[in-house]
Amino acid sequence: MKEFARKQRDENRIVGLVPTMGALHQGHLSLIKQARLQCSSVVASIFVNPTQFSPSEDFAKYPRNLPADTQKLENAGVQCSFLPEAQEIYPQNYSTYVNVVGLSERLEGRIRPGHFRGVSTVVMKLLQIVQPQFAYFGRKDAQQATIISRMAKDLNLDGEIVVCPIEREADGLALSSRNVYLQGIDRQSATVLHRALQAARLLLLHGTPDALSLQTAMHRVLSEESRAKIDYAEIVDAQTFEPLTHINRKAYVLVAAKFGETRLLDNMLVDFKDNGEMTTEL
Amino acid sequence: MKEFARKQRDENRIVGLVPTMGALHQGHLSLIKQARLQCSSVVASIFVNPTQFSPSEDFAKYPRNLPADTQKLENAGVQCSFLPEAQEIYPQNYSTYVNVVGLSERLEGRIRPGHFRGVSTVVMKLLQIVQPQFAYFGRKDAQQATIISRMAKDLNLDGEIVVCPIEREADGLALSSRNVYLQGIDRQSATVLHRALQAARLLLLHGTPDALSLQTAMHRVLSEESRAKIDYAEIVDAQTFEPLTHINRKAYVLVAAKFGETRLLDNMLVDFKDNGEMTTEL
Numbered sequence: 001m002k003e004f005a006r007k008q009r010d011e012n013r014i015v016g017l018v019p020t021m022g023a024l025h026q027g028h029l030s031l032i033k034q035a036r037l038q039c040s041s042v043v044a045s046i047f048v049n050p051t052q053f054s055p056s057e058d059f060a061k062y063p064r065n066l067p068a069d070t071q072k073l074e075n076a077g078v079q080c081s082f083l084p085e086a087q088e089i090y091p092q093n094y095s096t097y098v099n100v101v102g103l104s105e106r107l108e109g110r111i112r113p114g115h116f117r118g119v120s121t122v123v124m125k126l127l128q129i130v131q132p133q134f135a136y137f138g139r140k141d142a143q144q145a146t147i148i149s150r151m152a153k154d155l156n157l158d159g160e161i162v163v164c165p166i167e168r169e170a171d172g173l174a175l176s177s178r179n180v181y182l183q184g185i186d187r188q189s190a191t192v193l194h195r196a197l198q199a200a201r202l203l204l205l206h207g208t209p210d211a212l213s214l215q216t217a218m219h220r221v222l223s224e225e226s227r228a229k230i231d232y233a234e235i236v237d238a239q240t241f242e243p244l245t246h247i248n249r250k251a252y253v254l255v256a257a258k259f260g261e262t263r264l265l266d267n268m269l270v271d272f273k274d275n276g277e278m279t280t281e282l
Numbered sequence: 283m284k285e286f287a288r289k290q291r292d293e294n295r296i297v298g299l300v301p302t303m304g305a306l307h308q309g310h311l312s313l314i315k316q317a318r319l320q321c322s323s324v325v326a327s328i329f330v331n332p333t334q335f336s337p338s339e340d341f342a343k344y345p346r347n348l349p350a351d352t353q354k355l356e357n358a359g360v361q362c363s364f365l366p367e368a369q370e371i372y373p374q375n376y377s378t379y380v381n382v383v384g385l386s387e388r389l390e391g392r393i394r395p396g397h398f399r400g401v402s403t404v405v406m407k408l409l410q411i412v413q414p415q416f417a418y419f420g421r422k423d424a425q426q427a428t429i430i431s432r433m434a435k436d437l438n439l440d441g442e443i444v445v446c447p448i449e450r451e452a453d454g455l456a457l458s459s460r461n462v463y464l465q466g467i468d469r470q471s472a473t474v475l476h477r478a479l480q481a482a483r484l485l486l487l488h489g490t491p492d493a494l495s496l497q498t499a500m501h502r503v504l505s506e507e508s509r510a511k512i513d514y515a516e517i518v519d520a521q522t523f524e525p526l527t528h529i530n531r532k533a534y535v536l537v538a539a540k541f542g543e544t545r546l547l548d549n550m551l552v553d554f555k556d557n558g559e560m561t562t563e564l
Contacts, residue, residue: 002438093522095384096402096436100377120378128438154378156284156410240375 001082005043005130008079013041017132017159019123022046023063023177024072027167031136032076034164043130044073045082047089051097052118063180082130089125098124100147100154106241107254108143108265111231119144120151127152132159140166140174142252142267143241150239165281166266168194172282174266186259189227193255193266194282196221196233200253201268201280209247209278211235218255231256231263238269247278283364287325287412290361295323299414299441301405304328305345305459306354309449313418314358316446325412326355327364329371333379334400345462364412371407380406382429382436388523389536390425390547393513401426402433409434414441421563422448422456424534424549425523432521447563448548450476454564456548468541471509475537475548476564478503478515482535483550483562491529491560493517500537513538513545520551529560 008015016039018031028044035042046069053059066083073081097117103109104116127135135152137145149161167175172194173187182190196218203217211234218233236243238250253268269281290297298321300313310326317324328351335341348365355363379399385391386398409417417434419427431443449457454476455469464472478500485499493516500515518525520532535550551563 002440093432094436095382096380096433097383098378098380098437101379102377125436125438128440131440150375151378154376154407155380156407158284158410158413 001043001080001084001129004080005132008041009131014039014134015130015132016042017126017130017135018042018044018078019126019135019137020044020046021048021062021177022069023065023180024069025167025175025177025179027138027140027175029072029076030167031138031164032073032078034162035134035136036077038134038162039132041079042077043080043082043132044076044078045084045126045130046070046073047082047084047086047122047126049089049118049122050086051090051121052115054112054114057112058178063177082126089122097121098151098155100150103143103147103150103241106143107232107234107236108256111256116144116147120147123148124151124155127157127159134160134162136162136164138166139163139267139269140176140265142238142254142265142269146238146241168282172198174264176264178262178264181262182259186227186262189225190259190262190264192222192225192228193257193264196255197253197266197268197282200235201282204247204270204278204280211243211245211247214247214253218253222255222257227259229258231258238271248272283325283362283366283411286362287414290323291413296321296416297412297414298324299408299412299417300324300326300360301408301417301419302326302328303330303344303459304351305347305462306351307449307457307459307461309420309422309457311354311358312449313420313446314355314360316444317416317418318359320416320444321414323361324359325362325364325414326358326360327366327408327412328352328355329364329366329368329404329408331371331400331404332368333372333403334397336394336396339394340460345459364408371404379403380433380437382432385425385429385432385523388425389514389516389518390538393538398426398429402429405430406433406437409439409441416442416444418444418446420448421445421549421551422458422547424520424536424547424551428520428523450564454480456546458546460544460546463544464541468509468544471507472541472544472546474504474507474510475539475546478537479535479548479550479564483564486529486552486560486562493525493527493529496529496535500535504537504539509541511540513540520553530554 016035098120145163199217200214251270298317380402427445481499482496
């Protein structure tokens, strides 16, 4: 992989990296589409990274379908599919971890201790192997994308981290590899995450930028869906992921809930134009 | 710095990096000499890295002499002296740390908690900024050199970590920036570290490869020097720094002691030729 990527750089190609854990859906394909717009050589990796799963999580049963996935990557027009084995990524005596402190302990990090250390470590390795000019991540995992951007900046990496919009089903459900777990009624119930964010957006557009009102509105929507076990509905600073009481700068409105055994995330990005006008992006 | 280094690479120069904390002595200059043999563009950095000092340590009074140091680098023939400010290396909201677990907690890491996390993080940053083909470290800090080699391998870095021999005073004292702290009688006493290693070497050459005998011999020598407050005298595996009971593979014999307020380290490398013959390097 290193050799291929070096050759691409030597030929003055712009190398883009799309790291995935497989179980590819339209969300991943939108990242590849964006990469193809900016880069002349797109590398997509598939690696279900063991270090970002805790022992109680779904590593063993995480959806895997390598033949279908590699076909999808080929159809999407990538120049290279990178499919390393766990033993190549973490050989014997492997000992080094990259950790973004603070950011990695909040919200998802609190619920999934060690998760983000695994994510930042494997992404660091992929970035060192491929050395892309651009690397693409989905905004659906907003905290992950923020941690990786922070890591790239802090460790003086050359490449740019590009965070791409959330892809959604027609009924608003954010695309996720874990959506395949959703059984019957849970699939319908899961749209409540999007509906909760819409309720928050409505309040924002009517000029209610205080976090408590938004949280109350989101919890009201979420509680109407008895299948949803809420983990959090929070408004945070987009850089630090510290809670905001008043939305007066770039922020994320974040929701996480369980439907049966399936944990799902969704979020809305709130930003401000130079003229102070608020924008929202679902 | 990034721009200069990129230009060097674009001109097909071989870039070497010698990271230092200043207070340059003949040990540093031997690293630069080695770098000049292998590289056509040598970058030497001077940065007293705050994150590798604990609050109780000597960060504030660590010897600094930038005018003399930059003159020494110039005389040594480096192509670039890199002298970043702490605020450039650790700007506001800095959050990312690289940690080599296991290796970083033993010996020096036990006595100086957090020390190696600071070292591996700043070296990672320097390696990303300069992207050298070779980076040079002194074997005097054997655990540091081993941790950095481990990090470079684990994180798939391109450059090669080169570990260079220990430079010594005529009486055997290993060169260290902290030697300038040694007052009067302590300067003489400090040679006991080298003498202890020589005692261990003598046993090895007479075919006593068990660690306990070596430790006993070293402690005997060290205890004869009443000024020396011994931290440890250990024999460890050269890759993992786990204690060895029997020296049958590449190993370090390590000593650390305090003389007044000054902590000093020294070590001997034990290795084996293909024919099984043992070699020692002081």
